[in-house]
Amino acid sequence: MATNKYLSSTCTIAKNAVNKNGITLFKNPGTDITAFLLSVYQHFHFNYPKFYKMDNLGKLGWLTAEILLKDDFERFNYEPEEIGVVLTNSNSSLDNDLKYFDTISDIPSPSVFVYTLPNIVIGEICIRNNFKGEHAFFIQEKFDAAFIAQQVNYLLDNDILQACICGWADVLGQDYKATLFLVEKKKNEQALLFSPENIDSIFNTI
Amino acid sequence: MSKISEHDVFVVADNILSPLGKTTTENFEQLKNGVSGVKQHNNANLSPIPFYASLFDENARFLQSGEGYTKFEQLLIASIADALIDSGIDPKEKKTVLIISSTKGNISLLETEENNPALQQRIAMPASAKLVAEYFGFQNQSIIISNACISGVMSIITGMRLLKAGQYENVVIAGADVISKFIVSGFQSFQALSPAVCRPFDKSRDGLNLGEGAATIILSTQKKFEGSIKVKGGSVSNDANHISGPSRTGAGLAQAVKQAMSDAGLAVADIDFISAHGTATVYNDEMEASALALSGLQSVPLNSLKGYYGHTLGAAGLIESIVFIQSLKENLVIPTLGFAENGVTSEVNVCTSPLQIDAVNFIKTASGFGGCNAAVIIGK
Structure with a gap:
């Protein structure tokens, strides 16, 4: 049954800043991507040693999900199988593919090779949060709000999921942007409706 | 005759393009005869040591005129073209969408071309999807799935759901991957490759073989396909x-x-x-x-x-x-x-x-x- 769904929270990490629900929580201008992502991790006092071995796409997606869910997600309302992740980007894992390719002529590195798949960032988010539901990684030329809404609506309307983290996470060199949305069927106080227009507008604000 | 729900998703046509054959029929005949595509390869462009894999012949041609298309794209085009023959599906129709499934797409270009921003755009999978869609005249934005080794199964599930939701009437699902040094070295680094033909579920199994191939499945909810799988x-x-x-x-x-x-x-x-x-x-x-x-x-x-x-x-x-x-x-x-x-x-x-x-x-x-x-x- 099609019912309304709501954006319980949103988070964007881009342009050396972290923005959650429209509020800038942290800025660190002038740093390169690696230093910036580390500074985000430190600023929020995260303690998750696996973070250090992730590639930049993994770090970006993991941090965005972590801040998205922080204080705003009553995960115990759901079974692990009821929570899913739908992500999109345009460059797949190319940022890390280039790094892996550089190791081939010397000794190919299994720990770098494992990140040569875009859906590994979904795996990282699922491991961290014990999310076991449906997930998918789509490659798209640009952020496609209508497509994401269609996919997520199907999963929630058919009760395949009850909550879904969805959005965009893309890294290539120093260019990066992640915008994630927490979509639920229940409406929190100020939650916006989950609609293509609303997620497109939030994505394009930053 | 059983009642057909308007959301039944029919398999209309398919193709397998592999080292074993260019059509589903050719492939199935080879399988019936117990023929394997897996052989030992000694190719320094792919691996410093010999390895077992099912690979296309180095001189294999997939299209009459493949100019402007990479091997990955040629495989997709050749597979889709065969599946479309006599399928009753028009790719130019507004209710038809293309889904592409691949783990690494054009990544092998890193091994033969100079790395620069133009190459990086060429490697990005939307570039391939656009070329393949234009070749056939698909009208809708293609969907690309890259979700590791479940990509192919996920693309069938995604196609089925788009049809069940009534989003489209026909879905053309094509998947391909090309085996390159990038991929071989990665699996070798994991010590995941078998030194012989692989042995699934066997006591002496010792790893996998990599393989090249493409495949296409066309799905539809059109009533004219009633009775199909x-x-x-x-x-x-x-x-x-x-x-x-x-x-x-x-x-x-x-x-x-x-x-x-x-x-x-x-x-x-x-x-x-x-x-x-x-x-x-x-x-x-x-x-x-x-x-x-x-x-x-x-x-x-x-x-x-x-x-x-x-x-x-x-x-x-x-x-x-x-x-x-x-x-x-x-x-x-x-x-x-x-x-x-x-x-x-x-x-x-x-x-x-x-x-x-x-x-x-x-x-x-x-x-x-x-x-x-x-x-x-x-x-x-």
């Missing part, structure tokens, strides 16, 4: 356990299998056969056997086709599903090449000789890096 249900799950190791319990895959059966409205007794992922790595096959036991499917006959095709990555779920669709049509199940003695702790019923079977439904499973699992049910 149907995609009945599917599901995807995540182990939430480890990014490169399968779960020890198989609970994640079991969840996908159970959900797929529930989505299809079917019970264990309705599943006649399992088309397993069966990569022949120690851990995958062990996990898969546990998952099948947890799902109550331990005595259902099963096969793995990795001994014929190797692991064709983003094409695997499609190739292996199409072989089974052919099995449903010919009432003949292809045995598991390389299996001799059960080497997993849970009970499995591995098919070792050609099996005449009047099957109605089969389930295709897949699992991959990132803790992903998928299952789809296809049947009469």
